[in-house]
Amino acid sequence: MEFSTRIIHEDNIKDGSGAVMSPIILSTTFERGEDGINYPGGYFYSRYDNPNRNALENKLAKMENGATCVSFASGLAAATNVFQSLKSGDHIIIPDDTYFSIRSILDQMFAAFGIRYTLVDMTDLAGVEKAIQPNTVLIWMETPSNPSLKITDIEAIVRIAKKHNCFTVADNTWATPFYTKPTDLGVDITLHSTTKYLGGHSDILGGALIFKNADERYERIRAFQKLGGAVPSPYDCWLLCRSLTTFVARMPIHSNNAMQLASYLEAHPKIERVLYPGLTSHPQHPIAVKQMQNGYGGMLSILVKGDRSSALKLADALNLFTHATSLGGVESLIEHRKSIEGEASPTADNLLRISVGIEDIKDLVEDFKQALEKI
Structure with missing residues (x-):
């Protein structure tokens, strides 16, 4: 089977x-x-x-x-x-x-x-x-x-x-x-x-x-x-x-949504960098192509132009993306990792980790669009 x-x-x-x-x-x-x-x-x-x-x-x-x-x-x-x-x-x-x-x-x-x-x-x-x-x-x-x-x-x-x-x-x-x-x-x-x-x-x-x-x-x-x-x-x-039982139904939506959101954010002037293996700009994209099938996953990280304050403002301005720990659920989450990991963490202060859910991608992009206008 x-x-x-x-x-x-x-x-x-x-x-x-x-x-x-x-x-x-x-x-x-x-x-x-x-x-x-x-x-x-x-x-x-x-x-x-x-x-x-x-x-x-x-x-x-x-x-x-x-x-x-x-x-x-x-x-x-x-x-x-x-x-x-x-x-x-x-x-x-x-x-x-x-x-x-x-x-x-x-x-x-x-x-x-x-x-x-x-x-x-x-x-x-x-x-x-x-x-x-x-x-x-x-x-x-x-x-x-x-x-x-x-x-x-x-x-x-x-x-x-x-x-x-x-x-x-x-x-x-x-x-x-x-x-x-x-x-x-x-x-x-x-x-x-x-x-x-x-x-x-x-x-x-x-x-x-x-x-x-x-x-x-x-x-x-x-x-x-x-x-x-x-x-x-x-x-x-x-x-x-x-x-x-719903795993195979959920995963393509996570991946497709993440790819579209990553592409949108990569082109936005207020985003310094997008980290997503499905993008050709990712330094290990050829390796991802070789060993990942059916897509590149539902996780991405972004570096917001500015500092910790800018990143936290963006996370707070979002409506559909809940600012919370963890990932992989059907709902979209965003998190400022440095503040949860502590000062010893190597994570950049302006990094936000995004778990892209299975909501309609148009709504997710619109949520980021309105949030980015506020920072």
């Missing part, structure tokens, strides 16, 4: 009632068999496994063409479990413009355990290879990056990683499997904040790791999930599976 058909029809829960939609199994515990040892239903405690979580993980693994999936209560919980799978003294390479909370996790949680990292511009392949140390075990990618939308050549980074016996993780939250499948490009683990486009409605918190192979690291991370307990609730798993 085709991608969209499989998401809707495969791995759903059948309980014998004839319900068309999968039920929510809220029970935290499950009955033992007559022998008092085994569990005929395959489940014994919801921290370890749950029918709704099992259905979700099967769907996500297939969406990314992976062997298996481990889901979590948030995207950062998923990232934390990857870092927990390392050992003291290990070294990581991460993008110089990675999602700022990744750096915060490493600085505040893992530095005391002897895990170190180097920030590298992932578009500089020679720089990536030069940053590899004898104890480097992991190269972390994020493409498009948050919030500067750099595009990493995934296959090239995978080749470097294999050459130096490193494993790879790609944060695919922004590209989603609709546009890019890192597993097909050789990545070992694909990460998602399922809060974003996979959830799609700004009402679910979750994360997931999809593994190319069900290897020893997968087994270790699966054990961390079960023992650590940072698992999504049955309701969140059910809600996310519900959201996935």
Whole structure:
């Protein structure tokens, strides 16, 4: 079956009632068999496994063409479990413009355990290879990056990683499997904040790791999930599976709207620069063409002419774009990232990150038109 058909029809829960939609199994515990040892239903405690979580993980693994999936209560919980799978003294390479909370996790949680990292511009392949140390075990990618939308050549980074016996993780939250499948490009683990486009409605918190192979690291991370307990609730798993049924319908609208809005803003005299991989002006546009299909995503960033004040005024003057954190919902959002990340952030003061929703593009452009006239 085709991608969209499989998401809707495969791995759903059948309980014998004839319900068309999968039920929510809220029970935290499950009955033992007559022998008092085994569990005929395959489940014994919801921290370890749950029918709704099992259905979700099967769907996500297939969406990314992976062997298996481990889901979590948030995207950062998923990232934390990857870092927990390392050992003291290990070294990581991460993008110089990675999602700022990744750096915060490493600085505040893992530095005391002897895990170190180097920030590298992932578009500089020679720089990536030069940053590899004898104890480097992991190269972390994020493409498009948050919030500067750099595009990493995934296959090239995978080749470097294999050459130096490193494993790879790609944060695919922004590209989603609709546009890019890192597993097909050789990545070992694909990460998602399922809060974003996979959830799609700004009402679910979750994360997931999809593994190319069900290897020893997968087994270790699966054990961390079960023992650590940072698992999504049955309701969140059910809600996310519900959201996935409209995933293929939503994503083309996000991308088409973002492309049109980016083109409009790039030509506006009050905008210094537009960062969007679908524009030919983007420095990694050829790489985006090579590894992104079906469009270039629903995220873009703009640099407003002026300073922080100018950027904040523009965000405040918009009516349809809500000034709020997060992204990937059907509604359009805009955010001044520097003020949320703090002064240590490398993000420019005049940068606004835009999550383009699925409203009518004419209304979105008109909203920016009236807002730009006010600054």
